[in-house]
Amino acid sequence: MKKKEIQLIAVDMDGTLLDPAGNLPSDTVAYFRGLKKRKIAFTLVSGRPILFMEHIAQELEITLPMVAFNGGALFNGKEIYRASPFSMASLQHVLEEAARIGATVLYYTAWEAFSLTTTSWIIKNKGTVRKFVIHTPTQAQWQDLEILKIALVYHHRPGAFEIIDPLLAPFEQDFSINRYGNRSCEIMQKGITKATGLRALSEHTAIPLSKILAIGDDTNDIEMIRQAGIGVAVSNAKSEVKEAADHVTLKSNTNGVIEAIERFGISEVIYP
Structure with a gap:
């Protein structure tokens, strides 16, 4: 070289x-x-x-x-x-379904880290730098929160990937989606x-x-x-x-x- x-x-x-x-x-x-x-x-x-x-x-x-x-x-x-923030509004039903089947749904503003629910993954990371506030957004927050990244972690929940990934397919044109095999994915503003x-x-x-x-x-x-x-x-x-x-x-x-x-x-x- x-x-x-x-x-x-x-x-x-x-x-x-x-x-x-x-x-x-x-x-x-x-x-x-x-x-x-x-x-x-x-x-x-x-x-x-x-x-x-x-x-x-x-x-x-x-x-x-x-x-x-x-x-x-x-x-x-x-x-x-x-910064390149985006709204979670259009993804609400996907994220709620992911949480319902036991996946870990994380979302981040510039200075805050949230999880929709407490899962085994959240419990495993207690005591580490990964500290999350457990929070379900209000309807206004689904629309108005300035989100910089969403992460879905599902390797701890067998079968979750097969359910969640098809639900994300229609959003490929609207967001940047990074997939890490069948373990997790990350969602950012389109083009980021x-x-x-x-x-x-x-x-x-x-x-x-x-x-x-x-x-x-x-x-x-x-x-x-x-x-x-x-x-x-x-x-x-x-x-x-x-x-x-x-x-x-x-x-x-x-x-x-x-x-x-x-x-x-x-x-x-x-x-x-």
């Missing part, structure tokens, strides 16, 4: 930066904090809501804007630079992906996409990886992600991210 000038590293969190348990290995924190001293710009592009990214951003002392909600928001600290989030990040920082290194592992990372100057898949990535990438690391997860950073030429950062 021809060496390219890289000025920004944009990394997915779950399955990429974080270990399989969703944690950042403590022995790697100093490495990522040290990137700033080496004048290497590093940031996060995640499907997570802002609330579930903040602790990692603080631990790594990230000062650059980050992408949340699979491209649905560009933010830094408590400031949101861009991590690639659009990366473009927003590029525009905000004035760093061209051609000078961004993007690293990921799952299908929602594919467009971002293809769009970046260099797209990298960690070794534990899905096969279709590896096919889309310019390079596949030998190591997995956090160590794969470090491998990619050290492998590709990093120039001094333009953006402070």
Whole structure:
């Protein structure tokens, strides 16, 4: 591969930066904090809501804007630079049916995380960073809440995928829907992906996409990886992600991210 000038590293969190348990290995924190001293710009592009990214951003002392909600928001600290909210109104009957059959129905505003019901998945995640308010929207809220992402988790409920997925099919033209096999799916405003989030990040920082290194592992990372100057898949990535990438690391997860950073030429950062 021809060496390219890289000025920004944009990394997915779950399955990429974080270990399989969703944690950042403590022995790697100093490495990522040290990137700033080496004048290497590093940031996060995640499907997570802002609330579930903040602790990692603080631990790594990230000062650059980050992408949340699979491209649905560009933010830094408590400031949101861009957001792509939508109404849940047209999806109400699908979400209520999903909850009725036992799937976990999650919905997020910029600063809040909700679940329609308490499920085994919600109980399992108690005590983690994933804290949800159990809430059934009023009829006005179904229409008026500014939602940045909906997530349906059904791997804990056998047969739920086969019921829910056909119900979502008519909405393909109205929303961006990311499916993760028969385990879960995420719904964003139409046209919103991590690639659009990366473009927003590029525009905000004035760093061209051609000078961004993007690293990921799952299908929602594919467009971002293809769009970046260099797209990298960690070794534990899905096969279709590896096919889309310019390079596949030998190591997995956090160590794969470090491998990619050290492998590709990093120039001094333009953006402070």
